[in-house]
Amino acid sequence: MSTQISIQDAANMLGVSTQRVRELCRDNKIDAKKVGNSWVLSQESVERYGLKTAHTVACDHSSKQRPPLPGKPVALSFFSGAMGLDLGIEKAGFQIRLACEFDKYCRQTIALNRPDTALLGDILEYSADDVLETAGLCRDDDIDVIIGGPPCQAFSTAGKRQGFNDARGNVFLKYIDVALDIRPKFIVIENVRGLLSCPMEHRPHNRRGEGFPGLHKDELKGGALNFVLSLLESAGYGVSFNLYNSANFGTPQIRERVILICSRDGDAPPFLEPTHAEHGAHGLPPWKTFQSCVAGIREHHHLNFPEKRLKYYRLLEPGQNWKALPDELQREAMGKSYFSGGGKTGFLRRLGWDKPSPTLVTHPAMPATDLAHPVEDRPLSIEEYKRIQQFPDAWELAGPLVQQYKQIGNAVPIGLGFAVGRLLRKMLSGDNIVSIPDFSYSRYRNTSHNEWKTQFEARIQSHAHGLQGSFELV
Incomplete structure (x- = not known):
């Protein structure tokens, strides 16, 4: 059973005000219950919230108390x-x-x-x-x-x-x-x-x-x-x-x-x-294909494309990029990059359903490395990133969304x-x-x-x- 602590204890642990802790309790961000006029909080829940939001620091610690598991290298x-x-x-x-x-x-x-x-x-x-x-x-x-x-x-x-x-x-x-x-x-x-x-x-x-x-x-x-x-x-x-x-x-x-x-x-x-x-x-x-790995995701958290890019994405089909735009729009969509060298395949790029994803990058909405959903007008979500890299759905990622993308984008599949x-x-x-x-x-x-x-x-x-x-x- 988790240790119970007070609002003030939680505020001290997280480095925030007691009012902010009360808001977290009311929003069910922290496990807590009302006892009379006071909140009683789960210390474990407060610690996990602190780690996930980086309000608290993950300190160095040892495994001295955990003996090696027999039979496992x-x-x-x-x-x-x-x-x-x-x-x-x-x-x-x-x-x-x-x-x-x-x-x-x-x-x-x-x-x-x-x-x-x-x-x-x-x-x-x-x-x-x-x-x-x-x-x-x-x-x-x-x-x-x-x-x-x-x-x-x-x-x-x-x-x-x-x-x-x-x-x-x-x-x-x-x-x-x-x-x-x-x-x-x-x-x-x-x-x-x-x-x-x-x-x-x-x-x-x-x-x-x-x-x-x-x-x-x-x-x-x-x-x-x-x-x-x-x-x-x-x-x-x-x-x-x-x-x-x-x-x-x-x-x-x-x-x-x-x-x-x-x-x-x-x-x-x-x-x-x-x-x-x-x-x-x-x-x-x-x-394996992109479609095979993303089925069943119930909720998506993602960044957004600016409107100036979305107007071009609405013209693209799954698996297409800027080269599939009408000729008169290609130069407009690409700007100065139109004249640069290389294949430029990462610009205005929608993933195809029937192929593997391209290499995940640390930010799916940068102009030269867009990773857009095959049909929805948005970048890949962090949940899709996790599926593509084969992380468990329950694997928790700390920090703001841009940092979560960076962590999964840098990971080994x-x-x-x-x-x-x-x-x-x-x-x-x-x-x-x-x-x-x-x-x-x-x-x-x-x-x-x-x-x-x-x-x-x-x-x-x-x-x-x-x-x-x-x-x-x-």
Whole structure:
């Protein structure tokens, strides 16, 4: 039974006025009952409201009082976000003993949904011993897996591509340091496609070419990943990686991410096992569609498009974008962007019912990355975001709506996380792992570790300035 507290106690906990707490009680935002002329409130309900609205802070806490679950392999999670990768790993049978996350709203979300999971903040502030102690573990414990998706903006194909010279790149190296200090059986690293081609050091273009020395390997495209591989392999880990489209693993979304699987035994692990394929290739079920995942949602919370965009959306059918507008309206609708390069397929984009969703973004109503409902004149709702990323409907998200979109938009699809966890469980138990020759894991070629290493070595030898044919669209 929850502890009962007063209006004043609740006001002190939330940092709001007593009048505001009374309003929350009357609006049933907090579990409370009237006793005479006074309100009596559920402390647990007040705490949950505080976490969800970020009125209270999700503090670091340990799992010392929660013993490891027998028979369940142990996972430690870093850069946990809204816990998409964690939920997939958990679904495969692992116990998540610790989450480490810096973002305020993600921390609140973790505390709301997994209050018994140990929680830490900025990875830069902790040593491997701090991590183990907080997780209720010690050096003698043989940890099964450490998982994490270090911030990917530094390696994104958009922006300055500063790699490890970006402050966010530094936490990537800290993650590697902590993981290698703990030495689990497996290390998992998830990141964006840009990691495959991002240099570790960037040389300005006006200091290249004739009269300047050739690029050294850290300055070549792919230099950042090469450095990461050298750290892992020098520590005795065998590493495999590929660029995986999450639609091939049962997610109703075309979302491509690089996943490195690192094994302490020194052997390169197999690739993930696909469960679906485009058009049902290889005898697998076809990709899941947007329509298949959003049925039955009763209530939608969403942002809104401005009226100047809505007038164009009313002319578009499911699966269409600005290119389907009458010729005389295309330039008007696009403005200056009409003259920019690229396909511009994210402008005025309605999703199709019969295809997977495009990659979810952190804001579904930005002009260049619109994600509009197939027939309704609105962006996708947060409930649809959760379904596309395969989060449970009951998964609570903290913070205002824009922060909720950001959390789910940045998450790893749970189906992709489950594929990682299932592979690891099979490797731990020695079960057979299915390999499908010539399977197209993504839209791009030459993205697996063997192909990538061959091309990077050729780049070193030739001091090439570009990727020369790598990562072509299939």
